Amino acid sequence: MIRGEQYALFPAAESYLILIRHGESMWNEKNLFTGCVDVPLTSKGVEEAIEAGKRIRHLPIDVVYISALIRSQMTAMLALTEHHCKKVPIIVHDETEQAKVWSQIYSEGTEMQSVPVIKAWQLNERMYGELQGFNKLETAERCGQEQVYKWRRSYDARPPNGESLEMCLRRAVTYFKEQIEPQLSSGKNVMVVAHANSLRSILMYLDKLTAEEVIHLELSTGVPMLYIYRENQFIRRGSPLASMENGVYAYTENLATYKQNLLDEVLDEVSL
Numbered sequence: 001m002i003r004g005e006q007y008a009l010f011p012a013a014e015s016y017l018i019l020i021r022h023g024e025s026m027w028n029e030k031n032l033f034t035g036c037v038d039v040p041l042t043s044k045g046v047e048e049a050i051e052a053g054k055r056i057r058h059l060p061i062d063v064v065y066i067s068a069l070i071r072s073q074m075t076a077m078l079a080l081t082e083h084h085c086k087k088v089p090i091i092v093h094d095e096t097e098q099a100k101v102w103s104q105i106y107s108e109g110t111e112m113q114s115v116p117v118i119k120a121w122q123l124n125e126r127m128y129g130e131l132q133g134f135n136k137l138e139t140a141e142r143c144g145q146e147q148v149y150k151w152r153r154s155y156d157a158r159p160p161n162g163e164s165l166e167m168c169l170r171r172a173v174t175y176f177k178e179q180i181e182p183q184l185s186s187g188k189n190v191m192v193v194a195h196a197n198s199l200r201s202i203l204m205y206l207d208k209l210t211a212e213e214v215i216h217l218e219l220s221t222g223v224p225m226l227y228i229y230r231e232n233q234f235i236r237r238g239s240p241l242a243s244m245e246n247g248v249y250a251y252t253e254n255l256a257t258y259k260q261n262l263l264d265e266v267l268d269e270v271s272l
């Protein structure tokens with residue numbers, strides 16, 4: 001057998017998972033707690049979304065997941081305008097039988113030229129409760145920096161009448177496992193455009209981060225993160241075109257060590 005032939009005969013089933021936090025929103029710009037308030041992108045956010053699209057333009061995408069919030073939807077649609085396949089992203093409406101029938105595509109050829117976009121509230125930003133609409137800096141001055149940091153970054157602290165990261169994880173990761181993972185294991189390439197905390201919770205699951213490690217995890221707006229899904233494992237590949245950027249997956253010492261280990265694993269794999 002020629003070297004490598006076994007791989008050609010039995011190629012490992014692999015699929016891509018792209019995760020993107022939406023571009024800058026009008027409340028990100030004002031530094032306001034946003035949560036589930038439905039705020040659109042700024043012009044900088046629009047540019048970030050287009051730039052994200054350029055960075056992933058050559059990666060195959062078969063299905064897209066967005067949240068129910070406009071900032072995630074704008075980001076996904078704008079990013080896809082840059083995709084080399086030039087397929088048309090079409091939002092799936094299956095909330096009722098009538099919605100299904102009324103949004104049906106009857107031409108097979110046209111359907112092949114489209115990418116289904118699935119909207120899921122479970123991917124929404126964590127609900128920030130009574131902090132929504134308040135300025136983050138002013139809230140820190142009023143309630144104390146430490147308290148606000150806990151509300152924003154810890155795993156289990158709940159903002160007043162809002163969701164903790166743990167609560168957000170319960171809905172976002174459950175959805176990910178039940179709906180998105182089966183797509184990946186069937187060989188589909190998936191893009192998910194969501195939010196800082198719904199994605200932090202998904203990354204916690206993918207990268208097996210502990211409650212202590214996730215505290216230090218910050219995500220920049222509009223930066224794609226790529227994973228390869230193979231044999232039920234998620235292999236982190238950083239960010240297309242700029243994998244060494246600090247902002248991609250901001251971290252402190254704990255996460256730096258953790259990330260270095262992942263990088264070493266990938267390098268070992270490449271040199272095999």
Ligand SMILES: O=C(O)[C@H](O)COP(=O)(O)O
Pocket residue numbers: 032033034035036125128152195196197
């Ligand atoms: O909801 C918000 O205010 C932001 O999108 C994320 O907020 P955070 O930086 O406090 O997690």
